[in-house]
Amino acid sequence: MRTSLKSFMLVFAMLFVFLPQVTFASAEPLDEIRQLVRDYYVDDVPESVLSKGSVKEITKQLDPHSIYMSEKEYQGFINGIEQRIVGIGVVLEEDLKGVKVISVIQGGPAAQAEMQPGDVITNVNGKSIVGKSIQTAISLISGEENTVVTLTINRIGQLAPITKKITREEISLPNVEFEMLGGNIAYIRLNSFALESSREMNKAIQSLSGADGWIVDLRNNGGGYITTAQDVAGFFPNTANAFQLREKNSKPMTYPSTSQPRKFNGPTHVLINEYSASASEMVSAAVKEQKSATLYGQTSYGKGTMQAMYGFDDGSVLKMTTARFYSPGGQSVDKVGVKPDVITKIEAELEVSHHDQLVKKFKGYKKLPELVNVPVSKKFTVEMNTTMNWKNGDKAAVQLIELGGQEVKASIKVVNATTITVVPNKPLVSGSRYLLVVHPLYKNAHNKPMKQGIYLEVSVK
Structure with a gap:
């Protein structure tokens, strides 16, 4: 369940909210997007940028989180937040001889093809990936649902390479994972701030009732829905407020957490790392400031911005930064991140947290x-x-x-x-x-x- 923190998966989730659909039917709604940027982009944008001849040229001059997506790209974005991917069902990390399989998702195509942790993929569809980046390897291994990918694999104990033909499928990854660790310490991992996250976390807390301490794992969690951040903050006792938003030409507004029927009723730790971003940072900043949990790990990513979605008749979507968020008390997150209370070595976050929970007990x-x-x-x-x-x-x-x-x-x-x-x-x-x-x-x-x-x-x- 606890995967390597060096691993990469085909899941990308950033914080955003939905705004009403904009109904324009042009092939590229350039004039409309210009006006949206003028009215709602978090910072003033010079006319020299807005006068450029394509949407891509305009968004290129904005922040990295403001992009224009086709209908297909947008669906992939949403699937990432909801932990739905199309692929073979493996977690990978870079290796000098290709890419190494760190874990195999139970029930997925790779598991059915009897792939194993430790397998090193050297070729994809006959093309060598030795020396290639993990992103390049992932782009080759992933693809359309119900299509076949041929992998060449080196396996420890096997002299000759193994060839496997695997059909790509849609895979629903668990969004909330939980277990009782040794010493009666509850562990909950939240992989994304998806629509059902709070309901699943409530079930996890119920299943782990009676724990002497709690560890909430937000490592590698890239964010998700802003309302889910409010929901998750509500599981922590004495966390009245979730975050503060500052929109263009508006006064700062502090948003409350959502009260939950069950809460963490004991010493609580939150694990973060440099890939904890957006909604993860909202929750981390809130519980740290309101002293409702102790943060373990490394300083988080530093994505303190919120994006809104503007949809068009052709299914395309403009995702645009419309606000910056801060801790409820006004501490900046963007480009600085959230610093943990207890700094640990990379990949030692859970071990150190569990140790401290037990020693306190x-x-x-x-x-x-x-x-x-x-x-x-x-x-x-x-x-x-x-x-x-x-x-x-x-x-x-x-x-x-x-x-x-x-x-x-x-x-x-x-x-x-x-x-x-x-x-x-x-x-x-x-x-x-x-x-x-x-x-x-x-x-x-x-x-x-x-x-x-x-x-x-x-x-x-």
Whole structure:
């Protein structure tokens, strides 16, 4: 579920609102677009720009988020926000030998063709993509629905390249993903601010009720609908306001969050990175300013602008920047982004957040020295300074939790009256970090409970 942050997908979502359709039937509604720019573009535009001979020449002089789309391009844009794509269903990253498959979407064409994570695609329809950019590779692999793409794949353990013919299909990606992490910490990932996001998040919160803490993941989330940003802000307690908008020739207006039937009812973290943009930044700025969550990660993208859509009779659409947004208190977002409260290394955001949630939960426990670079087959020895009554201990007394993941099942073996061994039921994951916790649920030989719990951090080589 938690994909690589270096990966790229065919999903592009930016923040916008809908305005009434403009009904003009010309092949390119140049005069109408000139007037729309004069009246509604966030900044004044000189007549020397507006007098240019095509819409493309005009929008080229505006900000990068103001573009003119054909009907087909517009539909692709909306599909991106709603997490609907046409392709083979893989997440890719660059590789020196082509592009590497990081994950395969369950039930998608690639999964049906038995592609695997780690596969390296070297050729698409006979054309080498070695040395090409990820964007070039994606443009070749994607295409029209029900068309076939032929891939040449190198796979570890296979001497000869593998050829697969895969039919492209429309794939609906999950917009909200959630699970309970080890230590009873709830994790919710929001991939886009789509129309159904708030309803899906409400279901996720309901499913995870009883959690001791919450982690909301907005990494790589490029935004979506402005009303959804208001909805999502409403899940955070004490977040009365969602953002402030400043339109052309208008006074700043502060917009409230939408009250939700369920809220995050415990310590809450929000994960962001340099690809968290637009509506993600609205929510992040709001919860940081109103102290309803702690931000983890890296400074966000810095897209503090809002776009409106103007539709024409031929199905084309002008997406144009009509306002800048700020935090509810007026802090700028555009070109500066939102700075997290806790800055982490790239790809370590979830691990660090989960660690801090657990350590806060185990307040009062004694921290033991960290174990560094242990083997994947590591067995842990826990030795007490007094004789223990191990047999009457609670089964939940010892936990081994992968940071950013689940609790690892382990067997507890009694060595002697002062010592037990914790044996994981499966090998640890190389490169991962864990928390080994012994809760004060054991009693000594005199039937007196432990005075305090203990924990230690473990890193696996």
